Amino acid sequence: MRAPKALLAVPLALALAACGGGSGEGPSGDGGRRAAGKAVPGATVTVADSGLGTILVDGRGRTLYAFTKDKDTSGSCGAECIAVWPALTGSAPASAGRGVEAGLLRGERRAGGAVHVTYGDWPLYYYVGDATAGEVNGQGLDGEWFAVSPDGKLVRTAP
Template sequence: MVSRFLVTGGLLAASIVLAACGAGSGGGYGAVTSATPTSSPYATTPTPAATTPTPAPTPQAAGTTIKAASSRLGEILVDANGRTVYLFVADSGTASTCNSAGCVQNWPPVLTKGAPQAGAGASASLLGTTRRADGTTEVTYAGHPLYYFIADRQPGQVTGQGIDAFGGPWYVVSPSGMQVR
């Protein structure tokens, strides 16, 4: 009977110690936090980790718009947001040759999910599309695949003008479809 009393007393003391350790600390693994649990410790659903989306060139909404805008180089082509578009002299016809990861990172293609639209000052008859090596659809103008330059941060910037990279020079496009020099 004495040993039964010691075991019961020992369990009671251990329970009190565990309860005291958990009080005010928010509990912990195995801590006693209340006499009547409100939920099973096995029924918890893990909270998914927050993720940050990785920017990548993605097609704009169906029918990407290309229009004319004034710049320090004169009238040039831009997208609906005023972002300058370029042509790559090394492209062969409507086929894009800017397909390497480095090229696409610096010169993202102007993509579309539908027929491109001519905005003010652009000619609908000069707009077209070409299928890229990765299966996406790139906008063309006067037969030239169109690109953005990664360093252009504001509408109408032309910081990529005349850069020679990835096998040839890059130029802003005029509303007539010619490279601006």
């Protein structure tokens, strides 16, 4: 019998927390797990086709998610949450790649100076359970985490 994906996230989150993981930006090659306060410039948001339809991804093809508890582009994902859902951050605003509406792409300055990339009304996050480009293992988790479409709406389709 296979363990539910949500249960698999707990050991992964503990390992990440023990290693000092935090918010980060995938194009740096760190898989979206760069230590807090070490944001990198040059984040790119683009689109990719997936089993969910066309969704937002980073420059390396990693799925970007929104958290339904976030309001008005303000992130509400605390330290324990960020261990499992690292924020897409950079030291400067992100650039719009192919298929992205540049007018929806913004950045919200966070404590420590990092810019948390937002799209429409949604701060963007990774899911640590997505190990490679194209994975959507975080889709629909806890009924609160969803991929984002190029029009800025949540994709509520099951994977």
